[in-house]
Amino acid sequence: MSVEEISDGIFEIDQDDRKSLATRNLMPGISVYGERLVEVDDEEYRLWDPKRSKLGAMALKNFEIPITYDSTVLYLGAASGTTVSHVSDILRDGLVYAVEFSPRTMRDLIQLCDQRPNIIPILADANKPHSYAHVVEKADVIFQDVAQPNQAEIAAINSKYFLEEHGHLMLSIKSRSIDTTASPKKIFKDEVRKLESGFDVEFEVLQRKELGPFHEDHLGLVARMFVDDE
Amino acid sequence: MRTSGGSELATKFSSWFGSFTLDKEGEVTNSKLFEKDPEILAQRVLELQESGQDAPAIIPDLRQLALDCGFVDLDEDYDILLRDVCIRAAKSRISGTDTDDVRIVHAVEALDDIDKNVNELSERLLEWYGMYFPELELTGEPLARFVMAFGSRANVPEDHQLFDKASKSMGSEISFADEELLRAFASNLCGLYDTRRQIESYIVTGMGSLAPNLTDIAGGLLGARLISIAGSLEKLAAFPSSTVQVIGANRALFKHLRSNTPSPKHGIIFNNVIIKNAPWWQRGKLARAFAAKISLAARTDFYSGEKDPSIKEQLEKKLTAIRKANPNPPKKKSKPKGKGRKKRGGKR
Numbered sequence: 001m002s003v004e005e006i007s008d009g010i011f012e013i014d015q016d017d018r019k020s021l022a023t024r025n026l027m028p029g030i031s032v033y034g035e036r037l038v039e040v041d042d043e044e045y046r047l048w049d050p051k052r053s054k055l056g057a058m059a060l061k062n063f064e065i066p067i068t069y070d071s072t073v074l075y076l077g078a079a080s081g082t083t084v085s086h087v088s089d090i091l092r093d094g095l096v097y098a099v100e101f102s103p104r105t106m107r108d109l110i111q112l113c114d115q116r117p118n119i120i121p122i123l124a125d126a127n128k129p130h131s132y133a134h135v136v137e138k139a140d141v142i143f144q145d146v147a148q149p150n151q152a153e154i155a156a157i158n159s160k161y162f163l164e165e166h167g168h169l170m171l172s173i174k175s176r177s178i179d180t181t182a183s184p185k186k187i188f189k190d191e192v193r194k195l196e197s198g199f200d201v202e203f204e205v206l207q208r209k210e211l212g213p214f215h216e217d218h219l220g221l222v223a224r225m226f227v228d229d230e
Numbered sequence: 231m232r233t234s235g236g237s238e239l240a241t242k243f244s245s246w247f248g249s250f251t252l253d254k255e256g257e258v259t260n261s262k263l264f265e266k267d268p269e270i271l272a273q274r275v276l277e278l279q280e281s282g283q284d285a286p287a288i289i290p291d292l293r294q295l296a297l298d299c300g301f302v303d304l305d306e307d308y309d310i311l312l313r314d315v316c317i318r319a320a321k322s323r324i325s326g327t328d329t330d331d332v333r334i335v336h337a338v339e340a341l342d343d344i345d346k347n348v349n350e351l352s353e354r355l356l357e358w359y360g361m362y363f364p365e366l367e368l369t370g371e372p373l374a375r376f377v378m379a380f381g382s383r384a385n386v387p388e389d390h391q392l393f394d395k396a397s398k399s400m401g402s403e404i405s406f407a408d409e410e411l412l413r414a415f416a417s418n419l420c421g422l423y424d425t426r427r428q429i430e431s432y433i434v435t436g437m438g439s440l441a442p443n444l445t446d447i448a449g450g451l452l453g454a455r456l457i458s459i460a461g462s463l464e465k466l467a468a469f470p471s472s473t474v475q476v477i478g479a480n481r482a483l484f485k486h487l488r489s490n491t492p493s494p495k496h497g498i499i500f501n502n503v504i505i506k507n508a509p510w511w512q513r514g515k516l517a518r519a520f521a522a523k524i525s526l527a528a529r530t531d532f533y534s535g536e537k538d539p540s541i542k543e544q545l546e547k548k549l550t551a552i553r554k555a556n557p558n559p560p561k562k563k564s565k566p567k568g569k570g571r572k573k574r575g576g577k578r
Contacts, residue, residue, distance in 0.1 A: 019342075045545075047553060060251055071379075095309060103324045104325040106324055107324055110317060110320055110321060110324070113313070113317055114317065115315065117309070119312075119313075120312060120316045121316055121317060121320045122316060122320065123319075123320045123323050123324065124279060131278065131279045133289055134245045134246050134275070134278045134292075135245075135275060135312070136292075137247050137291065137292045137293050138289075138291060141476055159490050161289060162289075207264065212490070
């Protein structure tokens with residue numbers, strides 16, 4: 001059994017020629033959502049199913065993940081915290097602000113926050129960043145996974161408020177929540193164009209790739225906020 | 231990056247730990263810190279979230295600000311306190327979302343779940359018990375009550391009306407183990423029927439106080455179903471009445487939007503006697519009037535909460551007028567209706 005760190009805090013464990021993605025467990029002994037725990041060289045890892053996590057799929061698709069050990073991350077669309085728990089593992093010296101709108105899923109997320117010291121839960125609408133501007137500080141990375149038709153716009157306004165200069169935006173675009181009938185390819189193209197020039201903050205898209213076969217009709221995207229030197 | 235208009239005016243900004251006045255450069259000129267008590271701070275966070283203050287163009291670095299003005303001494307203290315405050319705030323908002331209409335929605339959904347399961351289980355009981363007493367012509371709840379009471383048909387007393395059938399039955403003999411099992415099964419089923427009745431009366435009484443007008447117009451169960459599908463009373467009140475009219479007819483509605491099939495005349499509001507018992511040529515018109523008053527009732531319930539008997543009166547008046555104006559079925563048009571429909575459906 002061998003372990004290779006493919007990005008800060010993200011590992012690939014090789015078990016009998018079967019590779020699986022994992023993060024080092026911040027809270028040893030505790031499995032968050034039923035994932036398997038594996039011990040290698042006295043370190044406990046939590047296996048990470050890319051089918052249940054856009055970020056996990058992006059890591060497996062050779063994206064360069066801009067999250068480091070000490071990043072501050074703003075996570076929009078945290079849901080029940082499946083992916084957030086892995087982000088929390090990665091951020092040994094960092095902090096993640098987890099924004100989720102639905103009280104029902106927030107219930108699960110809070111139980112996770114009670115266990116882990118580096119997650120700050122915020123029950124708010126990602127469409128209205130000013131409703132949490134009094135809590136959230138500037139972030140190095142914004143990760144967004146919301147199923148809303150105006151995904152690009154949400155990313156832009158949140159970046160404007162909260163993203164550090166030269167900070168990174170990680171985005172998972174779900175074509176089906178924008179238009180169920182149009183072709184995903186066309187939707188992705190439009191969304192990328194919007195990000196590049198459609199709003200008063202602009203982005204330089206560094207990497208983009210579809211997330212199949214883990215997530216159908218999803219585009220993963222990493223971009224850097226373009227800073228205008230006046 | 232500049233503030234718009236380049237105004238000289240200072241902006242006010244409240245963070246979770248204090249409120250500040252900023253000059254146009256984003257420098258702090260005045261500050262007032264809140265009390266350092268997690269419970270109070272959590273309340274502040276919620277108030278600020280509700281108030282929706284306009285954030286200034288340049289948001290100050292909150293962490294640095296908290297350190298500078300001495301609210302916290304260390305980076306870690308900031309994290310620990312903020313986390314505590316945010317968890318408290320989120321928890322209190324979650325418990326605040328538990329309103330009366332959420333309870334009703336859960337009850338309606340529980341009712342539907344029970345119906346589904348009761349159907350399956352009573353079918354099973356019918357098949358299973360039929361082996362031992364095929365002549366028994368009971369189904370549903372009476373069957374479950376019978377099996378629970380007697381078990382084997384040998385236990386039916388002489389003065390019971392089914393005694394004759396029971397003694398001459400061609401069913402096979404039931405073993406003791408099977409009898410016990412079937413009785414337990416039937417008694418569980420009876421328990422479900424009882425729970426169903428409890429939930430139903432809970433919904434009807436709950437709706438009476440939550441939405442008196444809606445209950446008056448549509449009845450407790452139908453009103454509760456409408457709230458359940460809409461998601462909440464607030465959402466139902468926000469729906470246009472044309473939507474209320476076809477709630478629950480999703481398939482027919484989208485088929486209509488996609489191809490040129492006729493639009494649905496009614497969704498779940500069909501379950502009210504006003505429409506169910508009406509002749510076919512009046513149903514569309516009645517459904518339209520009925521849905522309009524349902525909307526009105528839901529809005530009155532959500533925004534004023536007081537009972538307004540005039541809605542019901544107006545509805546009755548309108549319904550009578552429609553019935554009077556359309557006493558006879560319309561003459562069929564030159565193209566027979568059924569045929570035309572089929573043709574249009576085939577075009578898809």
